[in-house]
Amino acid sequence: MNQFKVWVEAMRLRTLPVSVAGVIFAWGLTLYQGDGLKWVPALLCLAFAILAQVASNFANEYYDFRDGLDRVGRDGPRRGVTEGDITPRAMLTATFATLGLACLTGLSLLLYGPWWLIVAGVLIAIGALAYSAGPYPLSRHGWGEVAVILFFGVVPVWLTCVVQGSDAMYYAWAPGIAVGLMGANVLIVNNYRDADDDRAVGKRTIAVRFGRQISSGLYLLSGWVAMGLMFPLWLVSIAWWWLIVPVLYLCLHTSLWVGLCVRSGTALNPLLGKTAMAMLVYCVAFTLICAFG
Numbered sequence: 001m002n003q004f005k006v007w008v009e010a011m012r013l014r015t016l017p018v019s020v021a022g023v024i025f026a027w028g029l030t031l032y033q034g035d036g037l038k039w040v041p042a043l044l045c046l047a048f049a050i051l052a053q054v055a056s057n058f059a060n061e062y063y064d065f066r067d068g069l070d071r072v073g074r075d076g077p078r079r080g081v082t083e084g085d086i087t088p089r090a091m092l093t094a095t096f097a098t099l100g101l102a103c104l105t106g107l108s109l110l111l112y113g114p115w116w117l118i119v120a121g122v123l124i125a126i127g128a129l130a131y132s133a134g135p136y137p138l139s140r141h142g143w144g145e146v147a148v149i150l151f152f153g154v155v156p157v158w159l160t161c162v163v164q165g166s167d168a169m170y171y172a173w174a175p176g177i178a179v180g181l182m183g184a185n186v187l188i189v190n191n192y193r194d195a196d197d198d199r200a201v202g203k204r205t206i207a208v209r210f211g212r213q214i215s216s217g218l219y220l221l222s223g224w225v226a227m228g229l230m231f232p233l234w235l236v237s238i239a240w241w242w243l244i245v246p247v248l249y250l251c252l253h254t255s256l257w258v259g260l261c262v263r264s265g266t267a268l269n270p271l272l273g274k275t276a277m278a279m280l281v282y283c284v285a286f287t288l289i290c291a292f293g
Contacts, residue, residue, distance in 0.1 A: 003085075006080045006085040006086055007080070007086070007094075009077060009078055009080065009082045010057065010058060010061055010079075010081075010086065010091070010094075011054050011057060011058075012057045012077060012124070013253070014077075014272055014273035014276060015053070015057070015186055015272060015273075015276050016050060016053060016054070016276075017276040017277055017279060018053065018148070018152050018183040018186055018276050018279065018280075019049040019050055019052065019152055019156070020046065020049065020050065020055040020280060020281070021107075021179060021182070021183070021276075021279045021280045021282075021283040021284075022056070022112070022152055022153055022156035022160075022176070022180075022183070023042075023045045023046045023049050023156050023157075023159055023160050023178045023282055024046075024280070024283045024287050025175065025179050025283040025286060026045075026156065026157045026158075026160030026161050026164070026168070026172065027042055027160070027164075027287050028283070028286045028287030028288075028290040029134055029161055029166065029168035029172055029175060029233075029250070029290075030160075030161060030164045030166040030168055030230075030293070031068075031287065031290040031291050032168065032233065032290040033166050033167050033168040034164070034165070035164065035166045035168070037164065038112065038163075038164055038165075039110075039269075040112075041109060041112040041113075041163045041164065042160070042164065044105055044108055044109055044112075044163075045109065045156070045159070045160045047105050048102055048105040048106050049108070049210065050158050051098055051099075051101050051102035051105060052099070052102045052125075052128050053128075053152075054128050054153075055096075055098040055099040055102055055128050056127075056128040056129075056131055056132070056187040057293065058091055058094050058095040058098060058131060059061065059079065059095045059099075059128060059129050059131070059132050060092070060131060060132040061079055061081050061082075061091055062081060062088060062092050062095055062132075062136070063075050063132040063133045064079075064082075064132060065081040065082050065088060065091075066088065067081065068201065069140075069198075069201045069203060070082040071197065077269065079129040081261070085120040087196055088206075099125055099128060102124075102125070102128075103121060103125060106121040106124070107121070108258050109163055110203035112128065112163050112164075112165075113159075113162055113163040113165075114162070115187055117159070117162075117163075120155070120159060123179055124151060124155065127147060127150075127151050128151075130147075131144065131147055139205070140203045140204060140205075141204055141210075142204050142205055142206050142209050144178035144185040144187050144191070144205065144206075145187055145188060145206060145218075146184075147183060148180060148183045148184040148186075148187050149177060149180030150180065152175075152179070152180055152183040152184075152291040153176045153177055153178070153182075153183055154173065154177055154180055155176070155179015156176075157172050157175060157179055157180075158172045158173065158176050159178035174230075175229065175230055175233065177226075177229060178224070178225075178230045179279070179283065180221045180228035181223070181225055181226040182221040182222065182223065182226050182275075182278075182279040182282070183222060183276075183279060184222055185219050185222050185253075185275050185279075186272055186275050186276050186279075188206070188207070188215055188216075188218060188219045188222070189219070189268060189271050189275055190261060190270050190272060191205040191206060191207040191208075191215065192207050192215045192216060192219070192260060193264075193265065194207075195207040195208055195212055195215070196211065206218065215256065216260050216261050219257055219260055220253075220254065220257040222255035223249070223254075223255075223257075225248065225251065227246045227249065227250055231244065231246070233286075234246060234293045239293065242289055242293065245282065245286065245289070247287045249278060249281075252278050253278060256271055256274055256275055256278065259271055
């Protein structure tokens, strides 16, 4: 297989909208507050979020291979290291190189925010690795979804508002959790698909611990709770007809849930990208309405 394609697949592009969405949503919150958007730190936050997720994806591939948790011909997207397309050493190097770039990007944000962003950056870097590595890998003990809610929802939404100097930082917690819940649904699809393989190698994801029925129910609930947490934003000072955006999201989300319940194996792979894109489109629509509505 072409090496460029192998590395692109290792980045898991279909899931990258998860990291992008939280930052873009924070742009919307800043505009919602009536503050002007500072484009340089806004784009730096976006770059940091993408690099951190790619580093986490690389780490996940390397450490799952190292610990014998992947198999050749798995139902999910092709794993380059497991399939022999990428050497373990190359993947480990890419993991820390990408994480290093993320850290450098994060350091540049000190020009626009408080000193304690260094602490936040260190915690994010640790989180990117702790998902798959360390003495207690979060992804193997049923804490992956919680990590996504925190590091792809609360953290990017709140920190982007902080860097923007927006008063939205004071009420960004609930919207951040909502964004995180939408992002966690991508992981729920992934773990729902891989439940049998994960059980066989000792990974105790939510789908393994509680079964696919509970896991699919959490998928449906997460989307609806997310919209409930965001409802006040749509209700206050935004024209009522803009509620069509969350309504359309819920319709799409529910239809994806139906697909989740009736599919299995590789047929679930398209739902990963669709779940991530639904999240991204919703966040972009919110931001555009705040900018031009």
